[in-house]
Amino acid sequence: MENVVELKGVAKNFKGFSVNNMNLQVKQGFVTGFIGANGAGKSTTIKMIMNLLKPDVGEVKIFGLDYATHEKAIKERIGFVYDGNVFFEGLNLKDIKRIVGPAYKKWDDALFYQYVEQFKLPLNKAIKTFSKGMQMKASLAVALSHHAELIIMDEPTAGLDPIFRRELLDLLQELMLDGSRTIFFSTHITTDLDRIADYIAFIQNGELVFTQSIHEVAETYALVKGGMDLLDRDTEKAFVHVHPAPTGFEALTDNIKAVNTIFGDSVVIERASLEEIMYYMKGRKSYV
Amino acid sequence: MFNLIRRDAIIQKRQLLLFIPFIIFFIVMNSHPALIFMVASIIIPFNAYAYDEKAETNILLNSLPYTRKEIIASRYIGAIVYMGISIGLTSLGLLVFDKPFTLTDLAIGSGLFLAFVAFTFPLFYIFRGKITTVIMISFIILAAVLPPFVSFLAKHLTIITDLIASLSTSALYTGVAVVIVLLYAVSWGVTTSIYQRKAF
Known part of the structure; x- marks a missing residue:
C-alpha cells in the first residue's frame, strides 16, 4: 500500500x-x-x-x-x-x-x-x-x-x-x-x-x-525576469502568468526548457518559492 | 459505546453536585413522586445536549473511532442508563425522607420521561444551535399546562374515559408501555438517519 x-x-x-x-x-x-x-x-x-x-x-x-x-x-x-x-x-x-x-x-x-x-x-x-x-x-x-x-x-x-x-x-x-x-x-x-x-x-x-x-516543483516551476522588449504574443506562451512592470517583467513558467530555448541568456531564471507559485497561479485564472 | 455514555458524567461532574440538592428540594416540597422521578431523569441526558450542540463536539466525536450510529445509540441507551441511576437515587431520597411512593409512580415517571425523550431527541438534530433552552422551557410549560388539560379532556370526552375505565389496569399499562417502546424505537431510528446525513 x-x-x-x-x-x-x-x-x-x-x-x-x-x-x-x-x-x-x-x-x-x-x-x-x-x-x-x-x-x-x-x-x-x-x-x-x-x-x-x-x-x-x-x-x-x-x-x-x-x-x-x-x-x-x-x-x-x-x-x-x-x-x-x-x-x-x-x-x-x-x-x-x-x-x-x-x-x-x-x-x-x-x-x-x-x-x-x-x-x-x-x-x-x-x-x-x-x-x-x-x-x-x-x-x-x-x-x-x-x-x-x-x-x-x-x-x-x-x-x-x-x-x-x-x-x-x-x-x-x-x-x-x-x-x-x-x-x-x-x-x-x-x-x-x-x-x-x-x-x-x-x-x-x-x-x-x-x-x-x-524537487519536482523546483524543477518544473521557475521565476523568469527580463526586459519588456522580449515579450510578445508568442513568447508569452511559455509563461503561466506574466507580471509586467516598467522596469521589466517577472513571470512564472512551468516549462523551463522552453524558456531556455526562447530567451537563452537574455533573461534571469530563478527558483520560484511556493508562495510565488501560488501568487502567479492565482493571476492565471484572471488572465485566461 | 460505554465510553460515550460515561463521557456525559465526566463533562457534567460539577453540575452533578447540584443534582442531589435539586432532588431533595423537590422531595421536601412534597411534589408528586412521579413528577420527581421524571424531572430527576431529565437532568443528565438533556444537560448533555447543551454541550453537544456545539459543532466542535460533533467534529471531535466523529473524528474519533466511533460510527455515527454508535454516537446516537449512546444517547438513547445513555438516557435509559441515567434514568435508572436517577430513579435509584430519587427512590433512596424518598425513603430517607419517609415519603411514600408506589411502583406506579415510578412507572408513570419513567414512562413520561421516555416519551419526552422520544419526541425531543430528534429535534436536537433537526434544528441547529440553541434548542436545549427551547426544549427545557417547553417542558416546564408542558408540565404546568398538561395536568389541567388532561382533566378538562377527561370531563368532556367521556367516550375516551369510558374506554380507559373499561380496560383492566394491566391491559392499560401494557398498552401504554408498548406505545412508549415503539415511540422510543421510531425516534431512535429517525435520529440515526438524520445524524448520518449531517455534515460537520
Missing part, C-alpha cells in the same frame, strides 16, 4: 463553492503539505478525508479502506489536529484524556504524559484558559498518543508564534524518523513546507492544481 489517502474523482458542491474532480494521493511515509489560498477548499477536502463530510460523487479511500465498511478501523489509525479547539472548553486535559483515551484501542497513557511534560501543559487547568499555542499543543499531544499511522492537521501553524511554529516543525520531523508515519497537513504559510514537506498538493478554487514532490 503506497497511498495512505486516495481521493478519486471526488466532488462536493455547496452554495457558491465547490470542490471538483479531486484526485489526491498522499504517499505513505512522507510529509505532504496541502497548500492553497483561504477558501480554496483545503478544509473541505480534509473534512472529506475525515468523513465529516460525504462527497457528492467520487471515492475516498484511507489505508486502502472505505468509510462505508471500515470507519472505525480507519479512524483508529488517524491522529487529527484541527484549526480551532474541538475539545470541551470547560474541561481540563486530564478529563479530556479520560474521554478521548478509551476511544482508541492503542491509546498509550505513558506516551501522553510524556508529551504533556514535553509541551509543558498543565493537566488541571481548563482548556479555555489555554493560549492558542497551548491548545494546539494539547491537540497534538492527544493526536500523537495512540500511535497513529496517519496524522492529519488542518492549519496547525495558523496563529502560532514563530518560535513555536519552528518547534512544531522540528517535532513533526522527529515523528517522521520512524519511517512508517504519514503526515498530511494544510497551511497557507508556505515557508513551513520548505522545511519539512516531501510532497506538495496545491489546491485552487476547489481544484487540485498539482501534487508533486518538492
